[in-house]
Amino acid sequence: MxxxxxxxxxxxxxxxxxxxxxxxxxxxxxxxxxxxxxxxxxxxxxxxxxxxxxxxxxxxxxxxxxxxxxxxxxxxxxxxxxxxxxxxxxxxxxxxxxxxxxxxxxxxxxxxxxxxxxxxxxxxxVPETEKTQAPAKYPRPLPVTALALNPAGSTLACSGYFETTLWDVASGKLTARIDGMPERTLALAWITENQLAVAGGVPGRSGEVWLVNPSQPKERKRLVSARDCVLAMVASPDGKLLACGGADNQVRCFELPSGKLKWQTEPHADWIMGMAFSPDSQHIATASRDRTAKRIDAAKGEIEATFTGHDSAVLSVAFSPDSKETLSGDVEGNIRRWDRNGDAAKDGTLRPGGRTEMLALGFLDAGTPLAAMGSGSVVSMDAKARKTKDKITLYGDRVNVLQVQRIDKLTRIITGCHDGTVRINELGKAEPVLQFLASPGW
Incomplete structure (x- = not known):
């Protein structure tokens, strides 16, 4: 006993x-x-x-x-x-x-x-747990929630399930798969040919940001392990900073290429849904469910301006080419223009698609904003006349991602849809120059 x-x-x-x-x-x-x-x-x-x-x-x-x-x-x-x-x-x-x-x-x-x-x-x-493997072939097309074009303009990184997929821009063919990524990838930023940032997580459970070398995927570094999903991420045009935000209301800014945390702040009272870097790399814009958009000093993390002109959740933001003006789009179909002080521009409201979400914004030039919408439309707008200028393309589902590629005098609009389709449209051409389902096996 x-x-x-x-x-x-x-x-x-x-x-x-x-x-x-x-x-x-x-x-x-x-x-x-x-x-x-x-x-x-x-x-x-x-x-x-x-x-x-x-x-x-x-x-x-x-x-x-x-x-x-x-x-x-x-x-x-x-x-x-x-x-x-x-x-x-x-x-x-x-x-x-x-x-x-x-x-x-x-x-x-x-x-x-x-x-x-x-x-x-x-x-x-906390030690990393072994992640689920992406399926060899997807049983159905996966919604496209993030895209990033490499600096050479030849390869497109796309969101996947526990992976990031790489696609040839000329043919739409799958060229590589990077495993061990977040369950849901919600933002991508291709900084140099050897540095791709991947952000996402699991809603309500975890958020992640990784730096990975696409040509040597084992060369990777986790920058963020957050309590909730990272929903937005942008790199500065000069390649020196990376900023991210999400469902923990935090904005984090990292120095590149080291990945060292530069600053962290909580500028919003609710989820950060969208982000943008100014073309001069000096400012960051954020869009939040708290119905505000903000302009932040990229060097210090200090709030420079708060725009309160929305009556609903703000989903997307974009800077004008001169970095002076900001566009912010909300869930009710409104796009507002505001200046560096957070003041609304005169006659600065655009409604290109009725009562539908403004999911992504961009600019073709100083007077021509772009909008990707929940209705499936992607349009350019005449900011001065406050009306739609051109219908770029039309999907049958939500358009989650919008990017602009400029090659000499050629302008391409790259979009990703909830139905899994990626399209590349050239300005002036009615039909896409490339369209493919960005899911392995399709």
């Missing part, structure tokens, strides 16, 4: 000692606690977004973690208490008993930290 009890005791101790902070504890804290205890939103002056800060007391001045003593550890006391007014997380269900017990056992066994850099963000230390 004594031998059995000794065996059970040693087994329990070994189990507790094997608890991994990075694999088991950090994911719980990320899911349940970090949102209320991070930079810019540290309730009780306590932060949990890095290991170093997690170990520092907040306003209570009580040690968050006391190795070997869970009942004296503030972080455990607040998640385990039965007093609803004190219990964490606030205004939410208590942690499942299994997770509460796991945290207690981790502290009781010495609160060991299997972390190389305590200054690193909690999300960055």
């Amino acid at each position: 004594l031998r059995t009890l000794l065996f059970l005791t040693l087994t329990a101790f070994a189990t507790a000692a094997e608890i991994s902070f990075s694999r088991q504890i950090a994911p719980v804290l990320i899911d349940q606690c970090v949102e209320c205890h991070r930079s810019g939103k540290a309730k009780g002056s306590y932060r949990l977004d890095t290991v170093e800060l997690m170990l520092k007391a907040g306003d209570s001045e009580t040690a968050p973690v006391v190795a070997g003593k869970p009942d004296e550890s503030e972080i455990y006391r607040l998640i385990a208490t039965h007093e609803e007014d004190d219990r964490m997380p606030k205004k939410a269900d208590a942690l499942p008993e299994k997770e509460t017990k796991l945290i207690r056992e981790w502290i009781a066994s010495g609160a060991k930290l299997d972390v190389a850099d305590k200054k690193a963000a909690l999300r960055a230390i």
Whole structure:
């Protein structure tokens, strides 16, 4: 009997000692606690977004973690208490008993930290899980949610399922598949021939941004591991900066080619749905579900202007060729023009397609904006006359992506549709010069 009890005791101790902070504890804290205890939103002056800060007391001045003593550890006391007014997380269900017990056992066994850099963000230390493999052949065409043309103008990167696909612009043929990417790719930015940025994630669960070398896909670096999906991303025309935003309301800006974080801010009260870089690489525009659009200093991350002229969620933004004016499009079919101060331009409202979402915007030239819409239309507009100038193409479903390619005097409009189709139209030609389904197997 004594031998059995000794065996059970040693087994329990070994189990507790094997608890991994990075694999088991950090994911719980990320899911349940970090949102209320991070930079810019540290309730009780306590932060949990890095290991170093997690170990520092907040306003209570009580040690968050006391190795070997869970009942004296503030972080455990607040998640385990039965007093609803004190219990964490606030205004939410208590942690499942299994997770509460796991945290207690981790502290009781010495609160060991299997972390190389305590200054690193909690999300960055969580080991990557093996991702689902993309199907060899897609069972049906996948909606096109992101496109990016390489600097040479010869290859088009396209969104895929746990992958990014590469297509030959001349023939529409598949040339390569880059695996290990986010489940949903929602933004792409091709910076140099050897550097492609991929952003996306899983709505409500995770967000990711990767830098990958398309010719050597194993050369990759994860820049962002966010609590929610990254919905928008843009690179500066000079190739020095990369900015992204999404469902965690954050905008992050990175230096290129290093991928070093330059600044991070939370300019909106709701999801960031669209972004644009100014042609002079000095400013970033953002579109948000909070019904505003903003202009941000790209060097400092400071808000330069806020446009409040929309009555519904703002989905898309674009800068004029001189970087002075901004267009923003909303869910009700309105496109607004506004200046560097956030003031609406006189007679600055365009409605090219009735009550339909303005999903992507661009410019052919200073007086000719482009719009891709939920109705399936892609049109150019006469900004001065405030009317449609030319119908570029018409799909049977939502047009999610719009890009403009200029080669000498030739202008191409590249679009991606929810039905999986990619089209390349040349200005002045009625029919597409190339059309294909951007799903392997189709």
